[in-house]
Amino acid sequence: MSTPTYADPTEALVSTLARKWLLEVNASTTATPDWVQVRGISDFSTSVDSNTEDDSDYDSDGWASTTKTQMSWSLDVTVMRKIGFTSRAYDEGQEILRAAADSFGVEGSVQVRWYDRDGGPEAYTGTGSVSYAPQGGKTTDLDSAKITIDGQGARTAIANPTAAGGTGA
DSSP states (O other): OOOOOOSOTTSOOOOOOGGGEEEEEESSOSSSOOEEEOOOEEEEEEEEEEEEEEOOOGGGTTOOOEEEEEEEEEEEEEEEOOBOTTTOOBOHHHHHHHHHHTOOGGGGEEEEEEEETTOOSOEEEEEEEEEEEEOOOOTTSOOEEEEEEEESSOOEEOOOTTTTTOOOO
16 A cells, blocks of 8 residues: 655645544454444544664764664544434444443453545554543533543554445445
């Protein structure tokens, strides 16, 4: 999977929108995934943190050196808690994450994938443990929750499901 490069440095650039991200959670097994969209996202951010260690030596003429020894990833997602107009049920994707947050071990972990819903090159999958925190608020506020997914192992780049002919939703 490669990112397009542009030979024309004078080409006009157009901003992308933060709301391009689509998050899905696997409601089945990794062998036969059943991807369920997490709806109602109002804020989404992903991070990859690196641990570095000093690997300076006498040969560097006094210049320090560091090397990356470990990486970790996480997703921070805020969702608006909405219910179906007819069913009165909460969003299935949100409920899978909320249930995982109340569990330990395998039941407390989920497989997720997140990607550019417009078909761009950014698309990833990984497994992580879930934290879920209702946000509360004043009487005039809408109900929302903060969800954090802390990676367990590698975040892996995947082919964007939208670009591969899927609907992305």
